[in-house]
Amino acid sequence: MNLNCPIPISDYPKVTLAHGGGGTLSNQLIQKMFFSQFDNELLNTTHDGAIFNVPSNRLAFTTDSFVVKPIFFPGGNIGELAINGTVNDLAMCGAIPKFISVGFIIEEGFDMEDLWKIVQSIKVASEKAGVKVVTGDTKVVDKGKGDKIFINTSGIGIVVDGVNINPKNCKPGDKIILSGRIADHGIAIMSAREGLQFETTVESDTAPLNELVSSILDVSKNIKVLRDPTRGGISSALNEIAASANVGIKIQEEKIPVSEQVDSACEILGLDPLYIANEGKLIAIVPPNDAEKILEAMRRNDYGKEAEIIGEVVSDHPKTVVMKTTIGTTRIVDMISGEQLPRIC
């Protein structure tokens, strides 16, 4: 990896409006910073868009915008988040991610060195996920009209033959598998944003999940739902599934992995980990007969080592998620309204 920023820092330590103006400086930025790193034959045609052949399979297409603050956080930065987020959205469609577009909206005065770090992360994350950045765009907005850097990524993936991911396929008895411990990303962001001092830093779980998905589709094509529980946490994901499939969902608190640090942070701040964002976890809803082999396949993958069967789909209480608590009662896991705000005391 080339760790030296190729733009002459002494000349342009900050991004200027001219870097988005379409002239020489724009061209220099694009050539030296982006093309040199994302280098591939589709991008290198320097056309207005990428032109490519696709097999006759179904395609999945998704887009996501990243405005995370702070842009560098424990365990990652906005660049790899932007790749992993779109890779994961494609993977949750049962697709193999192939091509990605990256659009930058940069605030005038943004550090060129930081942009370089972000570009490096995008390069590493896209290589890790096996996707190509084939087209992109850069805009620079006036100082004060943005917040450092926003990134939009869109992606195209090829849906695996024989796979039909659709929450409406859920039936009572289906098992719910969670790929690992929850709420790391949200707490990592919050700790960096608010300057909370933890004895050990909680790191974001940002990760590409396409290989994990491929490995479970290899053992069963009968997976009914795949969902990455990002904003709103596993609560929102499960509530959305229950609502769209018109089924009830019952989960067990003791089966849901939460790290001790995250648990403590949530207790101090008055937050519920079920509502906190993840960036490298998935929920799979699978037929009961396939559950064990899917769980085993998941646990063999680096990003699924702590996977657990956390509950099942039920015919009772349609559109509602309930949880058997560790003290033996049953509680409702409601959809959150707005954002969780830390309590006063």
Next chain:
Amino acid sequence: MEICGGQTHTIMKYNIDELLPDKINLIHGPGCPVCVTPLEMIDKAIAIASREDVIFTSFGDMLRVPGSTLDLLGVKANGGDVRMVYSPLDAVKIAEENPNKKVVFFAVGFETTAPANAMAAIQAKQKGLKNFSILVSHVLVPPAIEALLDSENSKIKGFLAAGHVCTVMGFHEYIPLSKKYNIPIIVTGFEPIDILQGIYELIKQLENNRAEVFNAYGRVVSKEGNIPAQKLLSEVFEIVDRKWRGIGVIPKSGFKLKDIYSEFDAEKLFDVGEIEQQESQFCISGEILQGIKKPQECSAFGKECTPEHPLGAPMVSSEGACAAYFHYYKRIN
């Protein structure tokens, strides 16, 4: 009655009623600091936060509480500089970093949060800050317990006292109250198992016709409490009558800044002392906060009043009884 809104949330969230015999009826108390902050205080906060020369800082919980026309998040959306902080000391830091702005911290809460707020005033004085001030709306638990027990409507047989408040203040203040009203008071924590232990100790006393103060949260609370924190309080604050939302004025139930700290009093600095407001006629938060009615007995509950469109603070705060009932009660029962 569980005093603290955090305890109400634990009870509702974990559906602790499911484990209790029907005869035990848990009544939520007034211990939600956001909920008991009077409407006019929210309007004062909004008036200050709307000024262009102000950075208004607050705990997150206050931001969604409705004033008479909008909430603090609404002020932010209109361009106001409203910032969520986790500690009043962060607000002091913001004041140091922004000498050209007036930085105001909204000091809401019971005895639990008051020491840190007192520390903010002390630090600001030490640093000689001229651009930092505090909008004080602090309230105290023991006078509220007394007001509840003096009410003719009271059906309370025992209290689960708020463990966090006792962490600061200890529990010696409750001993004369327990004697005067012949009522058991159990210092109780916030985890489900803490609540169950508190209830167990309370029932044991009631069955044996005893009325004492018992500390069921010994891992955190001592009789004397946190003495250095109490010293901070007496250095900075003095006890005054305070208005409680929906309840009215309770004598000697809150704090104000002492005269030697009046240079940090936002109410005086921004001349908002005169703002008076009437509560919504549809919101029965007063009866809710005194435990006279349960949230689902309100005609607006879940209809005109939801967490997305709250009529009163108890529906929006993370410690509010109405919010607890809305999220956890409606569909189980």
